[in-house]
Each structure stands twice: as structure tokens, then as C-alpha cells.
Amino acid sequence: MSEAASTPKPSALARPVVVLRGVGPDRRAQLARLGLNTVGDLLFHRPRRYEDRRHFRRIGEVQLGELAATRGHIVALGLKRYAKGQKSVFEFILEDGTGRLHCRWWNLPYMQQYFAQGDEVLVYGKVNSLRPRTIDHPETEVVVANEDNSIHLSRIVPIYPLTEGLSQRWLRSLIFRAFQEYGTAITEPWPKLSIPDLPPRRKAVEMLHYPAELVDLELSRCRLALDELIDLQLAIQRRRKRLAANARGWPCGGDNRLIKPFLAQLGFSLTTAQTKVLREIRKDMSGGQPMRRLLQGDVGSGKTVVAACCTLMALESGFNVVLMAPTEILAEQHFQNFARWFGRLGIEVGLRTGSYRTSNAEQRTSSIEPRTSNVEPPARSPSPLASRLSPKADRQSPIANRQSPALTIGTHALIEDSFGQENLGLVIIDEQHKFGVAQREKLVRKGRYPHLLVMTATPIPRTLGLTLYGDLDISVIDELPPGRSPVKTFVRSAERLPKVWEFIRDKLTEGRQAFVVYSRVEEGGTGGLKAVTKERDAVQKALASYRVGLLHGRLPSEEKEKTMAAFRNGAIHVLLATSLVEVGVDVPNATIMLVENAEQFGLAQLHQLRGRIGRGSHESYCILVAAPNSPEAEERLKVLEETGDGFRIAEADLKLRGPGDLLGQEQSGMPPLAFADLKEDLALIERARSLAASIITVEPGNRHSTADERR
Template identity: 45%
Template sequence: MSAWNSSLPLSSLEPFTSKEAQALAAVEIHTVGDLLDWFPRRYEDRRRFDAFPAQASGEAVCLQGTVVDSARKRLGGRRQFYEIVIQEGGDNILASNKITCRWFNMPYVHRMVAVGHEVVVYGKPKEQGGRLLVDHPEFEVVQADGGSSIHLERIVPIYRNVTGVPQRRLRELLHETLARLDPASVEGPDGINLGPSRSEALSTVHFPDELDRVHEARRYFALEEFFLLQVNVLWRRRRHLEHPGRVQGRRTGLLSAFHESLPFDLTGAQKRSVHEITADLRSERPMNRLLQGDVGSGKTFVAMCAMLLAVESGSQAVLMAPTQILAEQHYLTFRKWLAALDVRLALVTGAKKESDHLDLEGEPQIVIGTHALLYDNVDFHDLGLVVIDEQHKFGVAQRGRLIQQGIMPDVLVMTATPIPRTLTLTIYGDLDVSVLDELPAGRGRIITGVREKPRVTDVTRFLKEQLGKGRQAYLVYPLVEESGAVKAASATGEFEKWQKRLGDYEVGLLHGQLKPEEKEEIMTRFRDNEIQVLVATTVVEVGVDVPNANVMVIYNAERFGLAQLHQLRGRIGRGKHQSFCILVTDGKNEDALRKLRVLEETGDGFKIAEEDLVLRGPGEVLGTAQSGMSDLRFVDFLADTELVREARALAEDLLERDPGLEGYPQLRARIEEEKGEK
């Protein structure tokens, strides 16, 4: 019997029926290698049998017993099911514990198990009509010869379902595939192996002898995945640095005038970041830098410094923001602080175009806008610096499209979403990183409190106390409108209630479904204190700057991630007044309460991000917004700092030895295909 190569199509192999091959192909499993990459989503230890339960517990149990009764029945007309009754203890006449198993619309089951059979079943019992039932349990008839089973009496892999291939059958196919596999055919690309035998790791991850060996095997594949990711990142970085850049930032007259005009001093972190950016601009290599800072750390002023250096070098600078509200706020901020410097500004969003200069004066030197900058036929005369705010909210293609409108412009990307230090290497491994880890002086303290089902009258009284002092407030809800599917309050549903409760004050409503001009009007009136209370969704999460607002009440706070709650909280505490963030929850979930307590204890966004990583795991923290991360299979291992650093070191070593990957044609082709470089 010849061994199977990993590249063999399943349709050509005897154990796979044509229907099975078609069903597997529907989920992109075409070859032996594809099937082996279909890893278990979890495991069940079925070596130890549980005692027959006296009542339902919600937990799955693994039971062994004898079938003492069976019948084919109907339920509600045409719905058929097959039922067996299993008694604990085999032939023990004193045994009285029984449990009933049922299979609906599976008539073939009655040919597989019958009275007298010794069976093992696995499933969750429930109580119904005075009986304990298990619907659709996995089962195995114990063979008379005592032969071993891959489904029971061992650690059993549980796979994602494949329509047309039952779980048991899928497990059998994988077991046979591993048994007949040619081990050499599954080794890494170009012979790159990062540890023990890859075929052994495959055997362990699918059919482990012990559960603690699963983590070791999965870690091997995580290292393999992260290594390829790091090679990709470092390759991209090296290719970027090969391009000749433009030398900017040697003249600093505008920058000095800007510093002198400020009524405050920049923080040490801001000054350090400006120095790092200036060095990049003066280099002959194109800048590719991330500016990462906590909410309120002053990234905008650092961006202004960078853009003024580009402008004085004769280049045009552009800042792209993810929302119209944020773009307009940036425009107003730039116009306020740069007015005395006679810098020509322009605003471009989907709703409007505006400039603060006459066309006769020349092209704008700084352009601020949304993604409309990509599509509204904006002509840049000499784009030298691209600043992308909240860059994780843009796709790679969108960012690339803007950058390509210049001739190798310098690039500065910014994020106010603190990223755990353990993830920075992976997500931004191709960028140099500047970190703003200080807050400007003169900011008011934020007191954060978790409240379980507070009385509306108490919240209203507190709001009126603060509003009476001339302050403003945000009331944040998770939904725009009420939903039958989600038990949570909505901004639209609560808006009129707050208007009645706060009758002496103006209440506004802001959410993402409003037209751009409506959102702009609401925000302008809130900034001007014509609206004192803003009932809103998370549309206010990023960039909204109203220093007079010092209260934020977040309802159904348990529905938000820690990082998002921290972002929302960052909308207050921007003035000199003491601020208050109230996290309202129903208190039903202990894990949610523990999460919210973190925000009570610290205002450090980086600490919060690390805690978020522990509580939710990297997959939840990153979501799909982080470009390139959604395809990772072993995303939870991103929290393993040692593993990420090992992958980085291995990738750096490979590219040091072979910068062009000439000796690794498969690996190079894979990278070029992913990045569309061919």
C-alpha cells in the first residue's frame, strides 16, 4: 500500500466517496494536506465514564450501559425519531438508573443499535416529562472483540461541522489519512522546519494521547504561522526601505513659530516623538512610522508638527480620518492653532469641500478629509506626507491608494486604540513605532464607577447637579433602535425619555444612521453648548473633543470591550473640570463585572489593553478590523510574547542570510502572491 502525498486530491482516494469529496470541497478541502489542516476546534476526554445522572446539569456526560428498550416513534405528525433506553451497570439486576437517547429524522440509527447492545454515549442530558433525555448523542456499540475505537474511550477530536460528512465519519477519514500519510510530504515550504517533525505534530493535534500535548503541538503550528507572517512583514519593510525617499524637514521656521504660539508646552513624549519623526523626514529613506498614544495624549499636535515640516519643505501634507465628524474636528483644530502661520488648509469629506483661502493664493498646503480623498478626484500637486488617523479603521487597499497619490511620500499612521505591547511586533512589525505615554498637564481627573441597575431618579439628579454647574454630558447606548433579538437599551428609544427628565436642558440625539449634515449640526451645537446632553451610540468613540463635557453614562456597559469603553471614556476629562464616567450594567454576569472593575482601577490605556488581552484573548481584541489579522488561525497565541519574539528572530535570521529569498523560491512566491507583487 503506497503512502499518500499531501498534494493528492481526495477525489482520487478510495476511502472518500464522491459525495464526501464534494462536501469537503465545498469548504475548500481538496487535498490530503487541506484535510490535515482542518484542525479540531476542541477535544473531549472520553476515557472516564460518568455515573448516570439523577438530574440534568447542562454538562455533557460520557456514559456506558446496556440498551434495555428501543422503539421507532412519531412526534407531532410526520416527525420521526428512534429512541433507546440505556440502563447503567450492564447485567446488574440491582441497577436502576436509566437514561433515554433519541435521534430525530435519522431512521438508519435503528439498524446500528438495538436491545442487548452494550453502548457508550456522549451528550448533554435534559429533563422532559419526568425522564432524562439525551438528543442526538454520539454513540458507539462496544465490540465483542474489545477492539479500540477512535470515537470513544480516548481523547476525541471535535471538528467544525462539514455538511454532508458526519462528525464520526470525518474523524475516521482523518485517522486513516494520518495512518497512510507520507511524512516527508507535509514538511514546511522549501524544507524550512521550526522544530520537531511536522507530521508528528499533525498526529498529536488530531489524535493526542494526553490533552497537555495538544498545546505543544498547536504552539508548533502557531510558530510556523507567525514565522511566515514575520517574514512577510520584514520583507515588506525591506522592500519599502529600498525605495529612495524625499529629504524633508531641514527647515524648521514654521515648527518653531508653532511652538512659540502655543500657550502650553508639549509633553516629553510629544517632543520625543517629534524628534523621531524629524529624523525620519530628513532621512533619504521613506518614513513609515506608527504614532501610538492613549486617548487624550496629544497625537494631533505631533501630527501638526510633522505636517508643518513637510509644508516648509515645499510639499503638500494630507490627513485622512475615518469619519466626517473626526475630519471636521481636525480641520477646526488645525484652523485654530495654525491661523497665525498663514498655512493654507482644505477640508474634503463626502458631504462638503471647504478651504480657508482664495483659489488665487495657490493650492492648499494641508488637506484634511475622509475616504472621500480617495474618490473625489482630489489632485495633489506634490504629496510629501500622508498622515492616517485611526489607521486600523481603513483597509490596506484604502491606505495604499492614498499613499500612491504621492511619489514615495513619508507616511505617519496614528492610533488612539492602545495595542498591547505583546501584539505590536505582529501587527505593526513593518513600522517604526513612537509611543505617547504621557498626558498633557491641566487635564481634569476622571472618576469611574460601576453601577448595577441604578435608579433612574439617582442618575437624573446627578446629571442635573453637573448641568447646573454649566457642564455637559454624554449618555451612550449600544443600539441605535430597539431590537427584539438583543436585550439592550437604544439611543433612539431613550432619547425622548431623557428630554422629559431633563426638561430644562437641551438634549440631542447622535447616531451613525443620521445624514452627515445632521450629525454635523448636532455636534456643532453640542460643541457650542447649545445642546447640554448628547444621547448617542459609539459614534462618539473617536476624536470628539468637547472640553466642557465632564459626564459620561454608558448603558449596558457589559456589551462593550474594555478598549472600547476606555475610548468612550476618553471623550471626557479633556478640560480642567473633574469628570465622571458611570458604567451601568445589570450585574448578572460576574465576568462582565470583573472586566468593568478594571476601568475603575486604572486610566492607563496600555494596562487596560493588556488586561483586555487576558480577558478576551487576541482574537476578540483584534477582531477583523486589524487588516491581515482576521486570517490568522492561531490568533490566541499572539499573547505568547516569547513565541512572537521567537518567530521574529527566526524571520530576521533567515532574511539576514538570504535577503532576496533566492534559496527559498516557494516562500518568496507565497509572499509575492499575498502582496500582489508579481
């Protein structure tokens, strides 16, 4: 819709595809499988590639290994069955006067129904033999006699994603009719916005389907991508604007009466980066608006200590705090750390997971006034572990009905309706990328506009920082505490595993411990992948004199906790695990990590896993073993051999796998982008951010998305 409009009007682009000639119920169902339900869906259906049919190669000129477009007439065709009729090959021979081309389809006998002797056929594919000249499974299109071929031949032709039952020629003709009849309905979403270097929106759609020159393709994509990104930035910036206009932040800057003794008991000084970040956070939490901040730092950079200081700021100010972690193991570790730190300060810490609940977490009704006195609270001798109760237990928690503010740590159990927390001043979410946007918002709504700090050890590339996290201010801990030596990382082929196990035995003899990580819990699905439950006996046999433990997400919570405790205290020497240990495991004596089938993990995830070691004074080693015959995977993994810089690794992962794999599909909370590329379009993202700000400034009352009109 336009900027001037105050109410969105139905658009012709929203009409169903059946308004177009030739689309009945069957065709409608076929189009729906491609997500093409409206006229707008058709017009914005992005081709997956283009063929330059202005210059076909003659068959006799096509070379071995070349991707080429050619044409000719069918002079012979037939279907041959073999293996007692279970397998087949359909083949036709194309001739153009300069040579012959064999086109074959293996085990697709139905292909014979699409071709006949004498047909003129356009062929696109890779030549895999010259004796005879052959293309297997080419893309084809039959030239129809007495039909207008102006949109199919002698031009740059779009090749669209298809589904069974649809042909390129039919879909191309339908999109042409849609543009002819409804193209005028494509209007500028922001008429007052000047984008002089890119084509108007309607022209961009025309160039998408009917480019005059190859250069038109990128111009069209950039304009349509920019529109998508402006829409995304408008949603982000309006959300921030609504928060600023409607929310009043609690004063949670604290007075240092708890932070000072806490820092004194740590036995080490904060890094310059930690101090800088804490100043940024204190400024936010002291202000008049709720903080919305993302804290990112590489594994081992000291985010937990920063989170503890932020918690103390809120507690000093008389407000409760909740901290949510993605797994029970991480929540339990946070609970132990915070209980140890805060118990000496007389602060109560509770735990709420699927296995443990504090009674005051289920209902806290006492009204707590913000503390204004500078007097340190009276010393107590709490038993922090007493806060952890079985859900079956009905005795009252020691922290129930206390008037002093408290910290509650938990997992997804914190967002259950049964959990309520009054006087909530700060919400901390650890490993933010493990949670969905809706989960984050549900926890924040437990309070009345509490401050929000989300943390991640997965470094966020700038393109994602401006989009997925565009509604958050970003702080970065960009240095590691002194004394942490880099983990030595090696990529090895599966053939070298015996040597790897020999190396692990040597390190165990020196008194060290080891992680062995697998991508699967049980066998099944893709062949050749090792599973943690199936490998335990083999590993125990190979390391006969050492105790081997097992940890994965399907084990009962009590068993997982018991196993982790045994590994921490050295009773277990080798821990076989899944990626469950990616976060929340801190065992300084564990100095070796072996990851089998490492090609199944993303680079950023492997970097996280690697962060579980190198936490003590001994040299640490991470060994990544790829599946047999996977040289490409080994090459990708070498990024981890070359650098320990989490930001470089995250950028490489983003380029290789995309944001969905880097952060998880659920995490993003944003619609899929048809034209914008979060891996490459940093300049467009920054431009969209600036243009969206100018739209909001000029038309502050415009709260409607333009997405419906476009599609």
C-alpha cells in the same frame, strides 16, 4: 516549499478531497462547508477538543455537574411530542451494569434516526440531574460492530468541528486515511532551520490527530503555531525589505521656521514623551528611506499636536501633506483645529469629505519645488473655512493652484480615484484601526513613497504590535499633559438608572453637559437593547428643562455638523449618540458620560468613549450601565472602574474578545490563524520574528510563501 527551491511545485496536499476513498459529490459539499477542500485542509483540521477514552467513567460513578465520558448499551428509546406536536423530546436510556443514564434532545426529533435498541454508545456531556441521572444534548458516537475501532476507542480521541450530515466517526476515519496516504507529503518548510525543542512538522500533524499523551497536544500546537507565525513574519519583514531596497524617502525634516511660532502660540509646553516621539519622527523623515511609523498614545495624550508638528516639518521642506480620519466629525474637528493653528502661519488647509470638497483636492497639477530657504513665508490672512466647499459648488477654492505646500484633511474621500496630490511628502492616518490595510496602502500610493504616520488611541498590546503592525516602527506617548484629572468611572445595574438620571440632573444644574451613548441607532435584532432614536423622547421628558440633541451615523452630514456645533457652544445640554462620538469630539464642558447597554461595547472602545470627557478643569464621571440580569458583564466592566491605563484595558480586551473585536476584522489584513493565539503566544511571536529574520538573511532571494505547500 523548501528554502532551496526557487519555483513552488504542486504539492500532494493541494489535491482535492475527492481523491480519497469515500468522498463523492455530496460528501465533498459537506466538507466544503467546513472549509475542507483539499487533502491539506483535512490534515490541518484542528480538533476543537479531545476525549481521553483510555479511561471511561462507569455510569454509576458519574456525578452531578461533572463533564464526563461514559459508555453503555441502549435499553430503551423513544420520541415524545407535546404542545400539539409543535415541541418534542427524544430520549434513550443507556445501561452499563452500574447504573442508567438518560440522554435527551429537546425539539430535535431527527435524532431518533441515529440510534437503535441495543446500540453501544459513547456519551460525553454534563450531568444536570441525578434523579434520574441525565445529560441533555450530549455528544455521542455509536460503536460499529466488526469495524476497526483502534482510532476511535482506547486512546486520546480528537473531536472535530462538524457540519450537518457528518459524524465524528466518519470524519475521524477520513482524516486517518488522508494521513496514511499523504502524510509523507508534509515536509519541513525551512529544512535548514533548527527548532530542536519542538517536533518536526509531520510529527506535529500526527500528534495533532493521534496524541499518545495529553502533553503531546500543546507540543503539536506550538510547532504548527510557530510555522504560521514565521510565515506571517516573513511576509512582514519582506515587505519592509522591499521598501528599503526600492524606495527613496523625501527629505522632510524641516528647519523649524514654522514649528517654532506654532509651539509659541499653543500656550503650553510639550510633554517629555511628545518631545521624544517628535525626535524619533524627525530622524525618520530626514533619512533616506520613507518613514513607516505607528504613533500610539492614550486618549488625551496629545497626538494631534505631534501630528501638527510633523505636518509642519513636511511643509517647511516644501511638500504637501494629507491627513485621513475615519469620520466626517473627526475630519471636521481636525480641519477646525489645524485651520486655527495654521491660519496664523499663512498655511492653507483644505477639507475633503463626502460632503465637502476643495477644488484643488480634485486636481492639483502645479509642480512645487522643495523649499530650501530659511526665510519665513510672507504672512497672509487666509479664510480657512473658505477651503470648505459644497461638492455642488463650482467656484475655485482659495487654495487652488497655490505654489506653497498645503495640508488636505479628509475621510475615505481622499482614497477616491478623483483625488490626486502631487509632491506628497507625508501621509497621516488618524485612528488607524478604523481603516483596512488596503485603504492605507491606496492613500500612500497617491504619492511617490511619502512618509507615513498612522495614529491610534487604542493601545496596541505587544503581541499585536509584533504581528498586525510588524511592518511599522512604533512610538508611544506614555504620559498625559499636566492638569488632566482622571475620569471617575462607575459600573451600575439597570435597576439604579433612576438614581443615575438624578445625578445627571444635578450636574446639568451646575452648568455641565452630558453624553448619553447607546449601542444601536434603531430597535431590532437582539431584544432588550435600547436605541438612540427611541430613547430621545424619554430622556427629554426626564430632563424637561434642558435641551437634548441627537447624533448618529445615519443623519445627513449637515445635521450632524449643526448638532455638534450646538453641543460645543452649549446650546445643547445633553447629547444622545451612538459610538460615533468615540473619536473626534472635544467639548471641555462635557463632564458626564452615561453608556447604556455597556456590555455591548468592548473595553477598549469604552475607554475611547470615556476619553471624550475629562478634558476641562471640572471633575468628570463615566457611568456604565449593563443590561438587567448580566452579572458577568458587570464584572467585566469593572476593569474600567479599576484603571485608566489604556494598555491594561487593551490587554484585558484582547484576552476577552480577541484581536478582531479589539481592532476590527477588516483592519488586520492577515489570514486567520488556526493554531497561533495572538492573545497568549507572545513568546512564540518573538521567536518567529527572530527565525524569520534568520531565514531572510540566509536566503535573501526566497520570496515565496510556504502557505500553499502546507495546505
